Every structure is written in C-alpha cells, then in structure tokens.
Amino acid sequence: MELFRERGYDETTVAGIAERAGLTERTFFRHFADKREVLFSGQEQLQAAFLDAVEAADLGVEPLAVAVGALEAAGPFFADRLEFARLRQGVIDAHPALQERELIKMASLAAALAAALRGRGAGEPAASLAAEHAISVFRVAFARWLEAPGPSDLVDQVRAAQAEIVAMLRDWSAEAEEASALGGEGRGRR
Amino acid sequence: MELFRERGYDETTVAGIAERAGLTERTFFRHFADKREVLFSGQEQLQAAFLDAVEAADLGVEPLAVAVGALEAAGPFFADRLEFARLRQGVIDAHPALQERELIKMASLAAALAAALRGRGAGEPAASLAAEHAISVFRVAFARWLEAPGPSDLVDQVRAAQAEIVAMLRDWSAEAEEASALGGEGRGRR
DNA sequence: AGGATTGATGTCAGCTTCTGACATCGACTG
DNA sequence: CAGTCGATGTCAGAAGCTGACATCAATCCT
Numbered sequence: 001m002e003l004f005r006e007r008g009y010d011e012t013t014v015a016g017i018a019e020r021a022g023l024t025e026r027t028f029f030r031h032f033a034d035k036r037e038v039l040f041s042g043q044e045q046l047q048a049a050f051l052d053a054v055e056a057a058d059l060g061v062e063p064l065a066v067a068v069g070a071l072e073a074a075g076p077f078f079a080d081r082l083e084f085a086r087l088r089q090g091v092i093d094a095h096p097a098l099q100e101r102e103l104i105k106m107a108s109l110a111a112a113l114a115a116a117l118r119g120r121g122a123g124e125p126a127a128s129l130a131a132e133h134a135i136s137v138f139r140v141a142f143a144r145w146l147e148a149p150g151p152s153d154l155v156d157q158v159r160a161a162q163a164e165i166v167a168m169l170r171d172w173s174a175e176a177e178e179a180s181a182l183g184g185e186g187r188g189r190r
Numbered sequence: 191m192e193l194f195r196e197r198g199y200d201e202t203t204v205a206g207i208a209e210r211a212g213l214t215e216r217t218f219f220r221h222f223a224d225k226r227e228v229l230f231s232g233q234e235q236l237q238a239a240f241l242d243a244v245e246a247a248d249l250g251v252e253p254l255a256v257a258v259g260a261l262e263a264a265g266p267f268f269a270d271r272l273e274f275a276r277l278r279q280g281v282i283d284a285h286p287a288l289q290e291r292e293l294i295k296m297a298s299l300a301a302a303l304a305a306a307l308r309g310r311g312a313g314e315p316a317a318s319l320a321a322e323h324a325i326s327v328f329r330v331a332f333a334r335w336l337e338a339p340g341p342s343d344l345v346d347q348v349r350a351a352q353a354e355i356v357a358m359l360r361d362w363s364a365e366a367e368e369a370s371a372l373g374g375e376g377r378g379r380r
Numbered sequence: 381a382g383g384a385t386t387g388a389t390g391t392c393a394g395c396t397t398c399t400g401a402c403a404t405c406g407a408c409t410g
Numbered sequence: 411c412a413g414t415c416g417a418t419g420t421c422a423g424a425a426g427c428t429g430a431c432a433t434c435a436a437t438c439c440t
Contacts, residue, residue, distance in 0.1 A: 383438105389433080395426105397425085398426095400423090409414075
C-alpha cells in the first residue's frame with residue numbers, strides 16, 4: 001500500500017515491492033500468484049468467515065436468511081480496517097485489471113456460499129439465488145460503509161441494504177409478472 | 191481459434207497468432223489490447239446491438255421489459271455462430287484469466303444497458319436492477335443455447351429463461367418477505 | 381500531376397511479469 | 411547429530427506489452 005500510494009499501481013513493480021519488504025521478487029511470487037493478488041489475499045479468510053457462519057446457523061432456517069445472516073461475519077473481519085479498505089478500494093477502482101480480479105473473487109465467494117447452502121440441504125436454484133443475492137447485498141453494504149462520512153458499522157449497512165433490496169424486489173413483483181405475460185407466455189413454468 | 195484448438199490457450203503465443211495471420215506481434219497489439227481480448231472483441235458489437243434495441247423500443251414500456259426485449263437482438267448476432275461460440279466458451283471455461291475478462295465484459299454490458307435505460311427516463315435503482323436482471327437472463331439463456339444438443343434458437347432460450355426466472359422470483363417473494371421481517375425489520379421501506 | 385497527410389504496418393529496443401531448476405540455510409525431528 | 415523440510419535466494423529465460431521511429435500505400439489538396 002505504501003508504494004501504491006507513493007507511485008500508483010502501474011508504476012509500482014513487483015521488484016520494488018519485494019525490495020521494500022526486504023525480500024526477493026521470486027519470493028513475492030511464492031506468496032502471491034499475481035501482482036494483483038497482493039490486494040486480494042484477505043479474501044480467503046473472509047470466505048472462511050462466511051462459510052463458518054453458514055455452518056453455525058441453525059438448520060431449518062431458510063437459505064436466504066442463512067446467506068444474508070452469514071454476511072454479518074464480515075463485521076469483525078473488517079473492524080478497524082476502514083482506512084485501509086478505503087485506500088485499497090481507491091486503487092482497485094482506478095484499475096480495470098484489478099476490477100476483473102475483484103469480480104472473479106466475488107463470483108467465487110458466491111459459488112462457495114451456494115455450495116455451503118447446498119451442503120445444508122438447500123435445493124438448486126434456491127442455493128445459487130440466495131448466495132448471489134447475499135453477495136449483491138454485501139457489495140452494496142460494503143460500498144456504503146466505505147462511502148459513509150463518519151465510521152459506520154458494516155453490519156448495520158448489511159442489514160439496511162438487505163431490507164432495502166428486499167423491499168425493492170417486492171415492489172417489483174407486479175411489474176415482473178406483467179413482463180412475464182408480455183414476453184415469455186409461461187413457457188418455462190412447471 | 192485454430193491455434194487455441196491445436197495447442198491450447200496457454201501454449202499459444204501472441205507471436206504465433208501474428209505469424210499465422212501473416213502479421214507482426216506489434217500489429218496484434220494494435221488491434222487487441224490484450225492476448226485475452228482476441229476472444230472478446232465481438233462484445234462491442236453485441237453491446238451496440240443491445241443498445242440499438244433499447245433505443246428502438248417504444249417509450250412507455252417498462253424498463254424491465256425493454257431490457258429483456260433488447261436481449262433478442264442477440265439472435266441475429268449469434269446466428270450461424272453456434273459452433274464458434276461453443277469452441278470459444280470451452281477455451282474460456284478452462285482459463286480463469288479469461289473468465290475474469292468475461293465477467294468484466296458482462297458487467298460493462300449491464301452498465302451500458304442501465305445507462306441506456308436511464309437515458310430513456312428510467313429511475314435509478316430500477317434501471318440498474320432491470321439491466322442486471324436482463325444480463326442474468328442472457329447468461330442463463332446463452333449457456334443453455336450452447337449446451338442444447340441440437341441447434342436451438344437463442345431467442346427462444348432467452349424467452350424461456352426470462353419466464354423461468356420471473357416465476358422463480360415470484361415463488362420467492364413470500365420467503366423474501368419472511369427474511370425481511372427476520373433480518374431488516376422494514377428499515378428500508380418507504 | 382505532385383506534394384502533403386493519414387492510417388496501417390514493420391522494426392527495434394526494452395521493461396515487466398511470471399516460471400522452472402537448482403542451491404542455501406535454519407528449524408525441527410528422530 | 412544426521413536428515414528432512416519449509417522458506418528463501420540465485421539465475422536464466424520465455425512471454426506479454428509498450429514507446430519511438432521508419433516505411434509504404436492510399437487519399438486528399440492545390
């Protein structure tokens with residue numbers, strides 16, 4: 001992060017990072033698959049936190065509630081890291097190559113969540129839909145947490161975003177029904 | 191594609207592609223920003239087709255219907271390209287680096303669609319939601335079109351996927367409402 | 381017609397990312 | 411105390427990608 005701030009991402013070489021860390025370029029690539037990966041290595045632990053939360057949830061709770069509930073595990077994970085997260089996101093937002101990495105990380109997070117839900121007995125479109133919905137909520141909540149003027153609670157942002165999105169979807173259902181009548185004529189129903 | 195099939199993606203060098211094309215490596219990079227981009231250059235035209243369809247839609251139609259309707263522009267676009275598309279997707283599916291590129295292309299497609307809907311007067315969470323929904327539908331439909339044993343009509347797949355997803359969401363609404371009561375307590379309602 | 385402009389391509393040099401192969405060194409183990 | 415193992419270093423090199431400049435043909439302008 002020091003170097004990224006001093007010179008920008010593109011102008012920072014892996015050799016430079018390694019030198020600043022007192023290591024060799026070769027060693028850098030033993031710890032990070034990519035130059036980009038250095039900004040995303042925390043994701044594994046976040047994913048682990050989500051999955052643990054799914055494990056810990058009561059059986060019998062709806063997959064959607066489990067998935068969204070698991071997002072609250074992100075609270076402690078990001079506690080006291082607001083400033084770092086803002087900096088990191090600034091770098092990512094300025095570099096398409098990093099956005100690509102972020103997208104695939106989010107997708108793999110959703111996939112892992114869906115797998116965990118399936119492991120708890122959730123059926124198949126439900127698990128994937130719940131997981132993707134949860135990740136959408138998390139994305140919105142996280143962005144708002146970063147943008148908030150003062151420091152806010154990420155968990156509160158998650159709950160607010162979830163409530164808002166669900167309300168939006170509810171408002172939408174009539175409209176969606178209308179679109180279905182117009183476009184698909186029930187072809188895919190069972 | 192010839193080279194990718196012969197040697198695989200990783201083993202195919204840009205120098206090799208250029209040579210096969212009777213050009214120079216430098217010239218390759220004037221036409222494609224990336225080695226990866228050679229598999230995604232058609233996307234701009236697909237996006238243009240979508241946007242044209244949005245333009246052409248009657249005003250007064252709901253954003254969701256416009257967005258999903260625009261997907262039918264993909265029909266002529268992919269006509270007679272099934273075999274190529276299958277090959278291409280096989281390469282992408284086998285290489286995370288290419289999946290990253292695909293994800294960002296889809297995201298930018300959704301962003302462009304949302305912008306077009308906004309340009310037609312759609313409001314803001316509605317435009318983005320409609321656009322992202324449409325892209326989800328397209329993803330599912332496209333995958334099924336590729337997987338279908340015989341050649342099928344992409345437009346039919348789009349209509350079927352849309353009908354199916356909308357039906358799923360409708361079935362979901364009760365569950366979502368329950369989750370909202372559990373998690374958000376109506377905090378985001380208006 | 382003839383010079384100027386433009387766009388596509390070639391040439392070359394060089395940096396950066398990333399990898400394989402092998403060596404070293406310290407910590408831990410039996 | 412020898413052996414093993416994990417982390418690191420060293421070295422060489424392939425491949426991706428870029429900037430600077432040259433060439434050449436088509437086209438435009440006068």
